[in-house]
Amino acid sequence: MLRMNPPALDDAALLARLVAFDSVSGRSNVALCDFVANYLTRCGASVEQVRGTGQDRMNLVARAGPPASAASRAGLVLCGHSDVVPADEPEWESDPFALREAGERLIGRGACDMKGFVALAINRVARAASAGAPRRHPLCLLLCCDEEVGSLGARVLAGDAARIAALPRHVLIGEPTGGRVIRMHKGHLKLALHLTGRAAHSGLPHLGVGAIDGAADVLFALRRAAARLAEVRTDTSSFFPECPYPALNVGLIRGGAAVNIVPADCRIDVGIRLLPGQAAPMALDAVREELAELPAAWRTRVRVEVINDNPPMLCPAEAAIHQVLTRIIGQSESLGVSFASDAGVLSEAGMSCVLWGPGEMDRAHRPNEFITRGELTAAGTVLDRLISEFCA
Ligand SMILES: [Zn+2]
Known part of the structure; x- marks a missing residue:
């Protein structure tokens, strides 16, 4: 089987590239999406950029492996948002759009919410695509725009029933939950x-x-x-x-x-x-x-x-994505959070979503937002196990 280029950057280096795009909600994310599309295409993934909330605000859908079977919709979607909240606070100690390393910390706007997870997800799709190994089920990336202002990009995507039906049903949304699996959140x-x-x-x-x-x-x-x-x-x-x-x-x-x-x-x-x-x-x-x-x-x-x-999310405890992920990380209880996410509209569209991601939400939306190298590495290991359960 044809082998494509392996991913060009490690997770932290890819995070630095993503942070450098000023993708504050409402601004153009075209440059970021073009970068991700080129990066993944070089590795052999199939990538589509679809109109999000405007001509210059796109959603991106990428896939490694075979198309999802319409009947089973097996496989896995890794979902994140490309936008970040503004970084106008005077307390920033460095350029928020230039990832800075200080000890274990990688500091920049979106490092925690949620370009850290997005970097992990992109590299896993890239690796799956480049390996060219026969996979039973697809691994997909969903990158939505304008989440921070009310899941507006995900709503546009959720309105495209044919596109949703062509994706695996099981969705992991990598909001920073401190590595806890969340199966409920409030709406807004x-x-x-x-x-x-x-x-x-x-x-x-x-x-x-x-x-x-x-x-x-x-x-x-x-x-x-x-x-x-x-x-x-x-x-x-x-x-x-x-x-x-x-x-x-x-x-x-x-x-x-x-x-x-x-x-x-x-x-x-x-x-x-x-x-x-x-x-x-x-x-x-x-x-x-x-x-x-x-x-x-x-x-x-x-x-x-x-x-x-922006509707609430309620994923049944027995849903496969909840069962498998809680088993992998050894979590026995069901958890909820009080913030909304893209999971609300995607769940309404028939997808089975949980939240789980590296970093703590109380560091997000604040000056000097950061994720640690250790958190990135640990999350990458969990993701690899999850992917092999759903796609291998
Ligand atoms: Zn977020």
């Missing part, structure tokens, strides 16, 4: 409440309707909705002991034009962290019912817009 339902008033000179306030004034009543309604949701318990609550209910956060408020103008509009952004097994209508009803209690003058001046519904 984002709402915008738009209040419409009427502008007027602030010296003649009787001619206007102050939208910020109305927002005060809306905030009290939201506080009541949050209190109602805080009473809710479900089958999965016990997996989230710190916050066993769907938490409602009023995160952002914007309104008005100037201090001498009665404000014509105000917008309140709300995020609700739904528990696994819950869906948006339950939370929307709680919000709408409390808004229905507003003073009559405001009831018709508030509009609720769903900005993004």
Whole structure:
């Protein structure tokens, strides 16, 4: 069988190359995707770049081994996101987009969340493709854009049923979980409440309707909705002991034009962290019912817009990906986390997802984000075992 080029870089060197692409959410990731596509193609993988959230924000799908059988959908998908959160914090001690080594630490934006895992995944697909050894089932890489702003890239991909059906069903998403297997996470339902008033000179306030004034009543309604949701318990609550209910956060408020103008509009952004097994209508009803209690003058001046519904993830304990991975690492319990990921939309599209990856989430989204060489090496060993279980 034809042997292709082996991967050109070791995992840490590949991580350095990935960190060097400024792939902050919302910016172009074309250069990064082109680099990954060239790297994998040289090794013999089949690579497709597909439109993600815009012409310059792509999703990438790569495969080593045979196409997935439509019947069994056996094989394994290693899934990561190509975007990173901004790196504007003044506390950065070096260029966030130049990987710096300090002792065991590899420091840079995305080192932990989640270009470290992505580097491991790319090299494993590259190695599988270049070895040319007959493999029973495919090993795939899924690289999604704009995860950090609500799994927008994964949602586009999940909407392409034919493409999803051509992938193995079993998916490992390499979010930094400290090497723990996570089979549940909360969702994130984002709402915008738009209040419409009427502008007027602030010296003649009787001619206007102050939208910020109305927002005060809306905030009290939201506080009541949050209190109602805080009473809710479900089958999965016990997996989230710190916050066993769907938490409602009023995160952002914007309104008005100037201090001498009665404000014509105000917008309140709300995020609700739904528990696994819950869906948006339950939370929307709680919000709408409390808004229905507003003073009559405001009831018709508030509009609720769903900005993004990033669903929770709930993978059954007996799912193959959960069973095999927990066995490999020797984990006996089922675990959940309170952050959302691409697993929500991919699960809705019929894929069987768990989270597991090197590094701790509390280092992510912070200045001087890092992963250690030891974490990368240990994760690589686990990945190799997982791949041989699903693909060999
Ligand atoms: Zn992430």
